[in-house]
Amino acid sequence: MKNKIISLLGGVAIMVTSLTALYAPQAGAHGERSQEPFLRMRTVHWYDTNFSTNRVAVNSEMTMTGKFLLAEAWPEVIMKPDVAFLHVAEPGPAVAKVESWLNGVPAAKSFKLELGKTYEYKIIVRGRKxxxxxxxxxxxVQSAGGLVGPGQWTLIEGNYEDFTYPVTTLTGETIDLNTYGFANVVKWHIIWAIPALFWLLWWIRRPVFIPRFLMVQNGEEDALITGTDKKVAIAMFIGTMVLVTMSSNSAKEAYPIQIPLQSAIIPVEALPVTPQNSAVKAKILKANYRIPGRSMTMTLDVTNGSATPIKLAEFNSANVRFTNSLIPTLAKTDSAELWAKGGLHVQGEPTIYPGETARLEIEASDALWETERLSSLIGDPDSAFGGVLYFHGADGKTYMEEISGPIIPTFQ
Ligand SMILES: [Cu+2]
Incomplete structure (x- = not known):
């Protein structure tokens, strides 16, 4: 009997171990969830995100488009987007950026952006790995880091060996950016490594630290540097100067036309203010986060300054969409994994008529609060949240309003 139990337990143990070994989920995230909730909830509100495809061949292109609203509730602890650069977040260079545009202006350089304003972007990438x-x-954003928008799982097909990135330089020469200058970089690293290594070995071949320390203690420091050392040092100095001059001349000869790296900040005008992003005003009276229920409740007064009746359709925070299942869904293009479908409940589902102010009691609940690690906002020294409310207008348009404010956790 005892042996039977032991062998049974052994069998279970083996099964569990082998099942655990089989369960090896893909290391999916690449850091976006580890960012503090305040950085994701109160900085860049991304919307209308669209990816032209979710399968791209090596060397073919994919286009990302969308808009973002810069939060007026931008946290004081990070710098404002006075130097901001549009880019792509990805796990390693899976795709290469080809072009980027912000409000129709080429986004090769950085921009100075304004809080409370809306911008439209377009990024074209090329399948690489x-x-x-x-x-x-x-x-x-300078000093704030990368503020990421909604992601999409994208399949890149083909062979890495086939990847090329041809560009035409200002002098009319066509080069492959993927390999351009690589051999030269390797060559100059080796050339500089030789004297560096020699200089290092010259000194460490003799007794180092403690014997030398003792010699200094005994007043024998003059014996530490010999005449040969001085000669070698002078030779090294002259050699380095000659090498610098030679390398500079050889670069000038190989590339007679050179321009410095461009680092200016270019101005870009924000999108014009429309009734869709200015007519509706919301004032938060109370916001709570209920930890066991993974749900946020909010009481707010909404004033409809538009010319059409509106209903609350969506609450979006840190790219997580809480949508109202009773209202026609807004844009469907955002990544499905961040979509809490039916996660938004509005008590009584009131329609807010033009000129009217209504008090809304809303609840946004979903496990995404936990899986996207937004619930950790209760650990911030100033527990505050931010997001955008999207209202569905009877005229078929979407009206939006940024909201933010303190949030109080409830523990039961
Ligand atoms: Cu990601």
């Missing part, structure tokens, strides 16, 4: 990659639009 085969495999499945999670790709996002991203706004890099």
């Amino acid at each position: 085969p495999g499945e990659a999670h790709i996002h639009p991203m706004l890099n």
